Amino acid sequence: MMTPRKQVISIVGASGFLGRSLHSYLTGRISAKYEVIGTYFSRNSNNLLYKLDIRNYKEVEKYILMYKPDYLILTAGTKDIQLCEKDYQYAYSINTKPVEIISQVIEKNQLATKFIFFSTDYVFDGERGYYRDTDTPEPKTNYGRTKLLAENLIRNSGVDFKIVRSAAVMGRGGLFFDWILEELRNKQEVRVFKNTYFSPTPIGLLNDMMLKLLIDYKNCNSKIIHIVGEMRLSRYDFVMFLSGYLTGSRAYIIPEDIDYSRSIFQKDLSLMQSDFVKGNQQKSFEEYIKTELMND
Ligand SMILES: NC(=O)c1ccc[n+]([C@@H]2O[C@H](COP(=O)([O-])OP(=O)(O)OC[C@H]3O[C@@H](n4cnc5c(N)ncnc54)[C@H](OP(=O)(O)O)[C@@H]3O)[C@@H](O)[C@H]2O)c1
Structure with missing residues (x-):
């Protein structure tokens, strides 16, 4: 009897923070x-x-x-918000144009490839927070604008797609996560903003939900899925939370206010989890973060 062909999952951007973690997670589980x-x-x-x-x-x-991948997951792009503000053309070339190219290749060659695109909380205006996957985006940064343009390109294409919006992914290898652990361990004082809110997302949760999405792709009716942690926190709340689980940290955590007239930060980019996540999440935010700290 012939062995059926394995389904091919391609992660475009497998050398980046999200892509690398997802690549090794999936390789270890569904080979x-x-x-x-x-x-x-x-x-x-x-x-x-x-x-x-x-x-x-x-x-x-x-x-x-x-x-001829059965699934193409696009994690390549730039999330460098400052760079995107300075150079819109670059942001467009790396965050928008490739989505058009991939959609055109799939359509032109009549492939059955399912396209999963990684988008961001920055598609929202950051004024009120608690954004749902049904809310209308209104980006305020070039990063958010170029990501939303990419979302719209896929939605208007004939490709079978899902858009995964995630936010502030936390895990080893992540810029903010690694930086704050270093600070908490080595500094006497750590200053963090308390008047900006977000939905930190443990990388373990993101990987678990991506696996579930791949397995259940056909049964998931949503086109846009918010895969984020269930907690809306300020940066200060998050760092306090982390330090509570970190052994050996004696840093004094000082809350500070952002001056929004001089900053690119947004007040509240928190997202509500999509029903797909609420229905499939097995572990709490706290458990995921503790696991991540144990890997340290
Ligand atoms: N990290 C988060 O918290 C977060 C949250 C929400 C959404 N996202 C979205 O998820 C995506 C990945 O984020 P990340 O944190 O993993 O970013 P990252 O670590 O900066 O990774 C970026 C990836 O893009 C690749 N890349 C850059 N230029 C390329 C080009 N011209 N051609 C092909 N590949 C190119 C990089 O390849 P090399 O490294 O080999 O050059 C790398 O694999 C981003 O698009 C971001 O919008 C991230």
């Missing part, structure tokens, strides 16, 4: 039924990834036709 492949652009740490520039139509087409 019997699926084959997990990935791409990099400038950092190929494990030599297993395929080099791809997502801005180049020909390269992208060659890659997609070579592997």
